[in-house]
Amino acid sequence: MEVCVEFWGDLACFSPPYEKVERLSYPFPTPSAARGMLSSIYCKRTEFYWQITRIEVLSPIHYISFKRNEVKETVSDKPINTDDCRTQRQTMALRDVRYRITAAICPRPDYAGSEESLYQQALRRIRGGKCFMQPCLGLREFAAYFEESDGSRPPISEDYDAGLMVYDVFDLHDFALRKKARPRLSLFHAVMKQGVVEVPPYDDSCVLKTGGKSRC
Helix, strand or coil: CCEEEEEEEEEECCCCCCCCCCEECCCCCCHHHHHHHHHHHCCCCCCEEEEEEEEEECCCCCEEEEEEEEECCCCCCCCCCHHHHEEEEEEEEEEEEEEEEEEEEEECCCCCCCHHHHHHHHHHHHHHCCCCCCCEECEEEEECEEEECCCCCCCCCCCEEEEEEEEECCCCCCCCCCCCCCCCCEEEEEEEECCEEECCCCCCCCCEECCCCCCC
């Protein structure tokens, strides 16, 4: 069983971790970004995680360049004076985007309930337009709107090899609550064929994880 949701918005930016100053977006969402969008709608970390299976690009890929006001400091114990540490940084974002995200719910080993109930709760929230927080398209200020997909919109007729793309920045099997997060970067070879990106399971040997080896 899977859920299929369409997300759209005016702007999107799915930048890799190494481009946090001058941002350049991937041409389509990363599985991590797609998982974040679905988690904004429905998320129970101790019970399940979202496994993205397919990302479809429904609108033509168009880039837009602009400068954004950002702060150079990170939040710490002391407050930040934005007038002193504000700067302008270049962003290469995507405009007028629409995606169809297909995903499966993967229950945790200790989850005692039924998988069907998780799907029913997720579909109720999607169909009702409910979310824990407004989904975003890569950056918090790029709001995403969503609805259950009826499959009527065809993906674009384009192929694109994005090379090694970020799969996720966390271990999907690690759901322990901590004061400080433990990131674990994973990568995969992202290829879009006729507007469709097939995403391998997180445990697939093709997914290259920190401290591990890929067989693809």
